[in-house]
Amino acid sequence: MNKKPVILLVLDILSLVFLAVAAYLALSYAPMEATMGNVQKVFYFHVANAWVGMLGFISAGVAGIAYLRSGNPKWDIVEVAAVEISLVFFLIAILLGSIWARPAWNTWWTWEPRLTTAAITEMIYLAYFMLRNGIEDPNRRARFSAVYTLVGAVSVPITFMAIRLFRTIHPVVIGSQSAQAQGGFNMSPDMEVAFFFSLFTFTIIFADLFWHRIRLGNLANKTEELKLKVME
């Protein structure tokens, strides 16, 4: 059994400390936004969560291609780790966004390109896990999920473009302004500090979780092997 690396432990501690600092910066250091008030604070974490979701999405696509090229099962573990993290963080980003959108746009949900694309990405991830659950043979499971990750990674940007085109060509139905413009604001330097620190923190958290999840995947594989050995 390999021991937990020291750097990983350092990352764990850093994640916790930075998260606390980021929360302080967002909640107390950054000034109150003039028109939206307290609810604007959610923005610092909302963007950071969506950022982690994006990182996971890109890592999954890269891991999928790497698996198809090399056939090395370790890329399958990396891919699952990335998809799982991305699934959770996109979900958090969508929920935080809804909390912000309720007072700012006066609705929990609107079919805005970024929101819709995030929701569709979640659907692709759910389909991904259903696909994995439906296949017993580990090699085939890895191959199929890599293919599906690749298809998803290519289709999501096209989806985003399609929906943005759909929105810009369409007349705006609710309200006279476009939804994107509503609730927009300019960041003051203090806000920028809080914002970029939060992005940085969540990048660290992403690296930490990613590493943990890959380790977990490796250990799960090892357990599976040992189980098979015992059964023989």
Add this chain to the structure above:
Amino acid sequence: MAEKQAPVAKSSNFIKAVFAIAWKDLAAELRSRELLSAMLVFGMLVILIFNFALKLDAKTRITATSGILWVTFTFAGTLGLNRSMAVEKDRGCLDGLLLAPVDRSSIYFGKLLSNLAFMFIVEAIVLPLYSLLYNVNLFNPGLLLVILLGSVGYIAIGTLLSAMAVQTRTRDVMLPILLFPVIIPVVVAAVEASGGYLQGMDISELRYWINLLLVYDVIFIAIAFMVFDYVVEE
């Protein structure tokens, strides 16, 4: 296998293999007619249900027609894609095809052609029927172009994913779950462009949608061509 042959023979063999596979599917279908009849009856039922669900009066028809058509094609298409791959898998035909000394991607293109042919046959029957039932003229060259491009994109990715779906445990429900989230660009572009043509909009306004469909078709045929080997490999 294919590498050993001379390059000239290879390309002509490839095309021959593609058409042989497509022809095999069409011939089997002409004899049994089980796939087409299921897709057609299903398509008609969807239109019938929409009639009651949306209360299709003359005013709604103008805006809703393109949406209804694409929902019908998408659902009927899923039925066809599932069935066409399930037949290969159940009767062990897929193993036979894999043993054949041809490039694996010719299997993909063969299935793509036959699936596309089924899709076009269904569309060729649903469109006049819809025109007749709802008194909407659907014989518009622009609309037909959109339907052509949309169907190609849909079948290109659908053929690849259906080859994956039939090899899973929950195969009948797997295909729509895998397919629908990734064909949203096709649906958005096709519905918008068809709606635009039906409302007599100018081509310059709809150019973006046509371009999007073209880009999607090219990208996904290329991807499917590259990864099909991994999907059928044992």
